[in-house]
Amino acid sequence: MSKIESLPSFEQYRKALDSERKKYTATVSVCGGTGCHAHECVNVFDAFESEIVHRGLEDSVELKITGCHGFCEMGPLVVIWPQEIFYKQVSPEDVPRIIEQSLLGGKAVEDLLYQDPSNGGKILREDDIPFYKKQMRILMDMNGKINPRNIDDYIVQGGYTALAKALFELEPEEIIDAVDRAGLRGRGGAGFPTANKWRSCRQAKARDGIKYVLCNADEGDPGAYMDRSLLEGNPHSVIEGMAIGAYAIGANQGYIYVRHEYPLTLENLLTAMDQARELGLLGVNILDSGFDFDIKVSVGGGAFVCGESTALMASIEGRIGEPRVKHIHTAERGLYNRPTNLNNVETWANVPLIINRGVEDYASIGTEKSTGTKIFSLVGKIKNTGLVEVPMGTTLREIIYDIGGGVPDGKTFKAVQTGGPSGGCIPESLLDTPVDFDRLYEVGSMMGSGGMIVMDEDTCMVDIARYFLDFLCDESCGKCVPCREGLKQMQHIIADITEGNASPQQLDLLKELAWTVQETSLCGLGQTAPNPVLSTIRYFEEEYAEHLEEKKCRAGVCKALISFEIDPEACTGCLRCKKSCPVGAVTGEKKQPHTIDQSQCEKCGICLEVCEYEAVIRK
Amino acid sequence: MEVNFSPTLTAIRKHGIGRSNLIPILHEIQGEYRYLPEDSLRSVADIMDIPLVDVYGVATFFTSFSLRPKGKHQVTTCMGTACHVRKSGGVLEEAKRFLGVEPGQTTEDMLFSLETVNCLGACAMGPIVVIDGKYHGQVTPAKVKKLLQDVADAERVPEYVEDRVAAVL
C-alpha cells in the first residue's frame, strides 16, 4: 500500500476499492470475537477457506473474519451477505453444506438458522432475530462487516471520511461545538460532557506546545467487554475519532492504553495503526492537510485502578498506578505534566459518527440529556448473553426481556447490576427505569462502562456485596487510609454477615464505614467502592436481616448458612456422590442410603451436581 | 538458577531506554522466563537508569508480574461478575483444594500455577477455566476436578502406570 497524498487521491482510492469489490457475488463473514474464538471459530474459517479454494470460488466469494457480532450465546456465528443470512453454532463440518446450499444453491441451511423461542419459527436474517431487532447498532454494525486487519474494509464502508471532513471543512472550534450540540457524554462511566473536556484541554496552555489525547481501553469492570469488542473488531473507528479529537484540541500525539489481558485486541490495533500509517492516514501531514498525528500503544499490567485517569497516566509513564489528587485537572496538567484529554473507547468511536451523521441526526437518538446509543454487555442469568447496543432511554425491562430473552431455566429475576464495582443493583420494581446517565444515578447505581449483570433467585445479594468488596480490596492501590483500611474492615463485617456471625450493630458500623470511605477517599475507586454495599442494603434489606437475625441465606449461597443432606427415601445407594466427594464426607454402602458427615462437609455441592436421583437436598 | 541476560537486553533494545517502556519490557522478560528474575530487574534498573526501588515497586504493584517462577501448567479461573453469578466461586474452591495452593501460588512440584482473572470477555460460556491457554466453559466443581485430574494423570504417566500395574498384580 502506498501513501495517499491528498484528499482527491483518498476519494479515488475508495472508489477504486468499491469497484474492485463489485466482482464478489457473496461475502461470508465469520465472527472472530473472543467468545467465538473460545468456541474455535478459527477452525470454521479455515474450513471455509479450503472449501472455497477447493471449489475455485475465490474470485466470486469474499471470505473474511470479522469482529464480534454481539450474540455471543450463539457462537460460532457466520453471516452470508448480501442476503444477511444468519447462521448460529456453526462447526467446520457444516461448511460444505453452507457453500452448497447457501452460496451456490441460494437456499438457507435450516438447522443452522436461529429459532424464535416464542413460536419455534426459523429466522433467516440477522435483523429479524429478537436479540437484534430492538437494538440500534450504529457503532457495532461495522463489526460484522469488516476484517479489523484490513483497513480497506473500513475505508470502503466510508471510514476516514469524517476525518477528511474535519481536516478540510471544519475549524477545531466548530468540531468541539458539534460534539457539544450532539450532547456526547463520556461512555467510560461518569458521563461527563465530552465537549467540555475538549474545550478545557484546548484552552489549556502547554508549556512546550505539546498536548495529548488518550484512549482508556483498560476496561477493568468484571463482566464488561464492550470496549474490547469495539477496539478489536473496529479499531479504525477509535483511531479516526482520536485523530478528529486531536485536531480539535490541538494535540499531535495520542496514546491508547490497553489492558494486557486483551492480546488479540492489541494485535489488531497495532496492525490497524501500521496500515493507517502506510496509507498516510496517521503520521505527518495527513492527506496533505498540514496536520500531524500519531498514536502510541501502552499496555497495562493487571491493575483495575489503572482505569482511573491519573493512575493510567502514571502507568504510561512507567510508574506504579497510584492516583493523585485532581485539584489541578488533567486537562491542564496530565501525562508528563502536559494538557491531556482522556476519553473511553466508545466515546472516541462516537466521534466519527457525529461528524458523518450530523449533529441533529445524532442528537435525535436517545434522551434529551443522554444522546446517542450505549453498548452493554448483557451477561449472567440471561438467555441471550452478548453485547447489546440500544438508544439511551430504552428501559431495563426491554433490554433484559425483549432483547435478552429473560432469565433461563424458569427462574425468577431478582436484580440487575450496572456500573461494575462503582455501581449498584437494581431490583424488579425498578425495571421500567429508562437507561440513561441521570436516571441510573437516581436509583443508586450508574451507567458505568456498560456491564449489565442479571441475577436471579439463586443469587444472594449479600454475597454480591461481598464479591465486590473482595474485588476492590484486591485492586485498591493502598495509598489512602479510608480505602485501604476502610474497605478491609467493611470486608471483615460482610464476611461475618455471610457466615452468620454478625450483629445488627455491625450493619450500622458497615454503613458508617461506607459513608467515610465515600467522603474521604482520595480517588474515584474508593469514593464509589461502597456503592454495591449501599445499594444492596437499600433494596434488599430483608436479605441482610435474614443473614443477621435468622442466620439464613434464602438463595442458598452462603456456605456457613446452608447444609447438604441426603434424603434416604430417594437415595438408591449408587455410590456416585461418595466417589465424587473431594473430602470423603459421604459414607454408605452400595445400595444402602448414604449420609453426609456435616463436620467434614465443605459445602462444595459436587454431590448435588452428580446425583441423578435428586436425593441430595440443599437446605 | 543461572540467568542468561540476553532476553533482558533484547527487550530493552526492542522497546527503548525511556522509562515509559518499563512495563512492556517487564512483560517481555516475564514472557521469556515465566517470571521476573532478580538479576534481570537489577539490570533493567542499571541500563534504563531507573532507581531500583521504582523498578521493584512496579514489578510488585502489577499482578501480571511474578517474582517467583510459575508452574508448567497455568490454571486460570475467571472471577468476573457474570461467572461469579454462575457460581465460579465453587469452581475456584475446588481448584484450590485439588492443587493445594492459593491463587497466585505454584504447587511445590512446580507443575501447576493457579491464578484468577477479572474477566476474560467470554461471559456466554461462564464459568470459565483456562488451562494452558485452552478455554473450558460451563465449568462446575466436579468438572474442574476432572480437568485437573486429567492433566495431573498425564504428567504422572510413568508412576501412574506403575500404580495401576501394582494394583492389578
Next chain:
Amino acid sequence: MVRLRIDGQSVEAEEGWTILETARYYGVDIPTLCYDEGLSPYSACRLCTVEIISGGRSRLSASCSFPVREGIEVLTDSNKVRRARKVIIELMLASCPNSRTLQCLASRYGVTEIRFKAEDRDCLLCGLCIRMCKEQMQAGAIGFSGRGVDRQVTMPFSMKSESCRECGACLYICPICEMPCGGPMQPGELCNSCLDTVQLQAFPCREE
C-alpha cells in the same frame, strides 16, 4: 492574593498555597499525620480532611493538597469533619493500636473505642520515610512494594540497599514506630488517659 474564609474568618493567602498551609499560617489547627513541611504533600492519611463549600456545594477534601481558591468557605471542625476524622483515627488505630501518636489523637478527638478487627502493625504506610529518604537525604533506598492491603515499605528484594547510608532519617520522621504508648491499658487497647499535657494546654479539651 486569594481571599477565602476559614471557620468563619476572612483570610488572605498567596496563590499556590494549600488550605493546610493557610490554616497553619493563621494558627488554625488541623491534625495531620503523613504531612511534613519539608517534604512534598502525599495526601494519603486523610486526617487533614476539611469541609469545603463552594458554588453552593459542600464536600470533604484533604487540606494538605487542596490549593486555595477565591471565595471558598473552609470548615475545619464541622460535624461532618468531626465524624469523618473520628472514623479515620479509629481505622488507623485498628491497624497500629500501640502507637503513641495515634493514642494521643484518639484522646484529643474523642475516639474511645476501636470497633474494628484490630491488628498490631508498626507501619501506617504514610510514606514519610520514603519521601524523607528521597527528597531530603537524596538516597531513595526505600520504597513502596506490593499493592492494597499487601502494600509495604521495603528495600528491594528485602535486602540492604546500596543507596542506604544508615543515616536514620527514616526512623526520625516516622510517626508510628517510636516508643509505644506506656499507659496502664492492655496492649492493643485504647488508653485515653494518657494525655499529652503540653498539647492539652494549647488546644481545646477533647469531647466527652
